Amino acid sequence: MPFIYKNVRQDIGYRIDLMVNNKVIIEIKSIETLAPVHYAQTLTYLRLSNLKLALLINFNTKILKNSIHRIVNNL
Numbered sequence: 001m002p003f004i005y006k007n008v009r010q011d012i013g014y015r016i017d018l019m020v021n022n023k024v025i026i027e028i029k030s031i032e033t034l035a036p037v038h039y040a041q042t043l044t045y046l047r048l049s050n051l052k053l054a055l056l057i058n059f060n061t062k063i064l065k066n067s068i069h070r071i072v073n074n075l
Contacts, residue, residue: 016045025054034058039071046073 018026027042034056042056052075058067 014045014048016049019049023051023053025049025051027054027056028059029057030059032060034067034069039069042071043073046071 016025017028020026025042025045027038027045029038031038038056042054046052046054052073054071054073056069056071057064061067
């Protein structure tokens with residue numbers, strides 16, 4: 001995803017894992033525990049893309065449903 005600031009496009013390497021129908025961002029991790037920086041990263045992707053909803057999913061867990069986090073932007 002490019003970063004656009006004051007009509008200047010910069011390809012600085014924001015990489016969204018999945019985007020569904022240009023409406024939902026899905027950020028996938030496989031780490032022991034999610035840190036606050038992972039939530040901030042996902043929220044940054046939402047703000048830069050002007051989308052409202054994201055899912056942060058950590059696959060390194062015994063029960064997957066406990067590791068799916070819904071993140072919203074200005075709802």
